[in-house]
Amino acid sequence: MEYKKNDILTVTIEDMGSDGEGIGKVDGYTLFIKDAVIGDVVTCKIMKAKKNYAYARLEKVMEPSSLRTAPVCKYHKQCGGCQLQAMSYEAQLKYKQNKVRNNLIRIGGFDKEFVDHIMEPVVGMENPYHYRNKAQFPVGTDKDGNLITGFYAGRTHDIIANTDCALGVKENKEILETVLRYMKENGITAYDEKTGKGIVRHILIRKGFTSGEIMVCLVINTSKPLPAQEKLIGLLQEIPGMTSVSVSINTERTNVIMGKEVRTIWGEDTITDTIHVRNTSDFSLTDKGISFHISPLSFYQVNPVQTEKLYSLALEYAGLTGQETVWDLYCGIGTISLFLAGKAKRVYGVEIVPQAIEDARKNAEFNQITNVEFFTGKAEEVLPEKYEQEGIHADVIVVDPPRKGCDQACLDTMLKMQPERIVYVSCDSATLARDLKVLCDGGYEIVRGRAVDQFGGTVHVESVVLMTRKDG
Template sequence: MECFMKKNDMVKVTIEDIGVNGEGIGKVDGYTLFIKDAVIGDVVEAKVTKAKKNYGYARLVNIADESEFRVTPRCDVARQCGGCQIQAMSYARQLEYKNEKVRNNLIRLGGVPQELLDEVMEPVCGMEEPYRYRNKAQFPVGTDREGNIITGFYAGRTHQIIPHMDCAIGRAENKEILNIIISFMKEFGLSPYDETSHKGLIRHILIRTGYRTGEIMVCIVINGNGIPHGDTLAERLAEIPGMTSVTYSVNREKTNVIMGREAGLLWGQAYITDYIGDIKYQISPLSFYQVNPVQTERLYETALEYAGLHGDETVWDLYCGIGTISLFLAQKAKHVYGVEIVPQAIEDAKKNAQINGIENARFYVGKAEDVLPEKYENDGIHADIIVVDPPRKGCEESVLHTMVKMQPERIVYVSCDSATLARDVKYLRGSGYEVKRVKGVDMFPHTGHTEVVCLLSKLKSSKHIEVELKMDKLI
């Protein structure tokens, strides 16, 4: 069957769903079109930009009939920026969409029966105030066509900077910080970095804020060895209430990676601190730390609740990062073992455990698929509960295999992608585990992303599982 749709065709289509990148999805005579900036319920006129056999992409030209869920975005560059893909949809409908996405992925990709999800799936956890929630922002620095220094955000799928200093989901103080740095650059003739020529000094500006402590960090990414008159810049930034750390990161590589490997201190200390629950964390410019502190606490509380700890359990936390979940669990578990591939993250995890006086958590550097089998088979460290919080690609099958072999009573799976969660749930359900609870947590309002916490409990006897695993090896 040949595609009947061609590039530049004009179509009128009703938007029925939202894609993984926040684009509207509609159908014309069964042919699927992805249309950026369209909202569920909109009837739109669009121009086809790319036509494949079974689906295509189109540009929104006109909204013929507005959806009842369409609202005016709070940010005036939301459409150009592309960071908040669904800010034009009411927040209540965003939550409904995210709940549907998690549910549909578990059914279609995970093979979880609808009747079971009706029993175990809990309402998505949204925010009371879904703006100003991000505690971290990274601003590229460049010039406009007139040569003026600008900063803001990249337009979707490009490296074109949309000038904007007051993001609706970012912290209000970011604007003042950016104005100070841009004015300083103009005063002392410091040029922004140019990707094409690989010349210019200032590449990016990283700002992090402690939600509970109010401490602020500024890290300036540079294409050089240092910042001329950096002490003057530091003095000006230090006048901002809450400023705790002013640093720079050296990145002289021709790369899209923002942060460099070398760092220097201009003023204050090299880190800020913040709390999740009662646990205190040190956060450096390179530390991974969840960007939505309000929802992070709810996410971890959900994971802790699902773990069902009584105080005598041994818990493994795979893909543990700087130990954020590990230390949360250590408050109620007997032993916690964290695994993470990034050495610096493990150093941060150990430091955070020390800061909080937590002595029942140990951390290992390495791939989960390597460390877990070694500690289980060679050292005999078992697991009553395993918590996994993998990257977007989900767990390696070898990790899933070892998890099943270790026979924990419960597996708490924290996921940033419900599609790969569903795939892994299918494996675990086929290996003697069943879904007992599921909840979405909206960590990223106004975007198409959502976090999910899923509890799976062991159903079969360990002997039954061991026989199945031996059979798998024979096959």
Template sequence: MKKNDVVKVTIEDIGINGEGIGKIQNYPLFVKGGIPGDEILARITKTKKTYGYGRVEEILHPSPDRIEPPCPIAEPCGGCQLQALSYEKQLTFKEKTVKGNLERIGKVPSPLLEKVMNPIVGMEEPFRYRNKAAYPIGRNRDGRIVAGFYAGRTHQIIPVDDCLLGKKENKTILNKIISHMEKHQIEPYDEVGHRGLIRHVLIRYGEKTGEWMVSIVINGNTIPKKEELIEALVGIQGMTSISLSVNKKNTNVIMGNEIITIWGQEYITDKIGDLSFQISPLAFYQVNQKQTEKLYNLALTYADLKGKEKVWDLYCGIGTISLFLAQKAEMVYGVEVVPEAIENAKENAKINGLANARFYVGKAEEVLPAHIKEHGRAEVIVVDPPRKGCAESLLETMVNMEPERIVYVSCDSATLARDVKYLRENGYELREVTPVDQFGMTVHVECVCLMTRKET
């Protein structure tokens, strides 16, 4: 086979990026847009020695699990890799992904995995769940100012009037900002020439409180006629915080470090369970509030706190999991490398009247050893690392602390599996695993697992 050949293939599986996988004489072909069960004609886009890539040229016989994507631009946008697959089968795929990674990478024996793995926790409504969205602003081919998302692996903006994963009100907010730009001839940012003013618009929503935050990322110090823009935005019910994020760097990082509040509060508030959290423009906060509540309740259940335990919460962010745990523990110590997040965490502890939570800035592998003598051994350690998982030095530190239980919250089951392998080889055993679908229509899946110290 060579590039631009058209071949007939049946899609049998899904790859980690949501592409369909078929085989031609045992040669794997990754086909964007293919769904397991599809019989298609695929055009070859790239060939390698042991596998190739293609795109759907024609669907000869659609899979019984194929549905019409509700979003008309799902394919060019690329943010929803699984929108053409029924939600039930999306959950099956994610459950299979977690299990496969734990078996293949984590070397967890199949009989043990069958015993400890629970069914995935799905969503009641897999659309309109995102409480946060960051829209790049630019011009389309006709020269009109548009908001949207970057097409996969490009910096070409796909105009999006109404993303079905976000809130309906996002469209109204974006239209008001674009109307202001057009009226006052305010240029969107051009990353090639590093010119223009408006780079991105960040929108956050408090699911339980109804509070809205808008943070406009600018390549400058202010916005012309900002009072007029503020007047337009505050007419939206629940508007609580409007700010400017100054980012003058030639970078693909969205937010700048300088936040200037131009109206209202510096934060919005949301609730998970009975706890309230202040959320600033730069704070990490889970984008799916309803599923997060389920995820954190699982973590709390796995921690099995009786009221006398000391708990370390590593990668604690603004203290969301820490404060959940503090409701049942004697003392919780949170660790996070971002100083602003720790300040948020301390304030959130005050808001919720939880005096049994302390927070430290720094790398967990450095903070933990420094405070073992002061605080003594912890019965439980909770980790919620970024996609790259835990550093091996941190895993080693955790093992040396000898907690009874380790609760691992993961957003990447491949790095989770790698870390589970290390912990199983160093005195711990996997006791329970539950995937949680935080990101319907995408390939991403959260997971929470419990590991306990083996009896010697």
């Protein structure tokens, strides 16, 4: 039977895709249905039909799955942030474990039994809400011209007015409402993407979970001081924990949120936070930790509690005794590098973003860590140069690349350097699987691997994998 746009069908959801969409079949015809959960029986409306499959809109849940739960946020369907909030947290963890497993099998070409043998249980959260230490809220107006802030609806730039995101810290609501009130009382306009006019584009909020320090940065479409700036400062400094208030100048017609210039208008330029080492047997806290200065532009993991677990696993996988030379590729502001330094002889970090390297050096000095050195540049260029021209070897390489994975030249140099161990930290298990295949073909084998849920309610999951040289 041929199916077409606007057809209404009833289907049982049997699987879920990599983007969290429910998957079901009618007479062998595959349907992808957003907001449907495995085990649901739903009616859906075809929105885009292809020969063998279609994308459909959920019309009604006829029989809810045992895995379905009441979403905490009433905007979860419209908002592009949380794809899995209608699924129980236990089911989310199983989905994420399977996502990593399936990518290792399908993309990496690894044997199912082998993957099941090396994969350890997924590391979940104690509380999968209010875990984000950073959020960026676009500012605009509704159809009646009222100032609003919130999040973009999925795949659009239409703002859903919401000052109380279930993933953010509790202070967000008060801060956002304070900024909107200041704007309204002082006639300050929101930026309009269509015209390029208006002043306030985004509101960035960061919080140090250990320190309790809060940073607010308004992204503005002007190089002039904010009108009635002192009134905004007066309101914000009354909020407990407020440490830094700044503006980011962005006058370009672009979708890039932050501008290149940041001006502190009250308080400190940065806030501080501490990432603690945890016992990997039960993830209890130890008394060891690394503190970081965080600016509005700093890259810093958004879920500090789960980051502690992820980095503690990476530290354990590295198997350091104090005698090793370690390379940390794509090191950012040095979070993993400084974590490793306490148990390594020497650590070298590489990162392409100059500001991140500057922050990494300051963080090393702040923590009085002297056995680390940071280089600015592409990992695939710095690594060969230091290895081939200066003879700097590696006993252990830790790599934490962006979502696109490692550059081929970087992988090639890692294989040339032949470290005893490679620890691969990944935010995308698809590119992880691709790169692991290359490294295994080059003489390495996977020993252990584990998924860590950094982003409850979403389809995203981090992974950490230990590889050793086959002849090691």
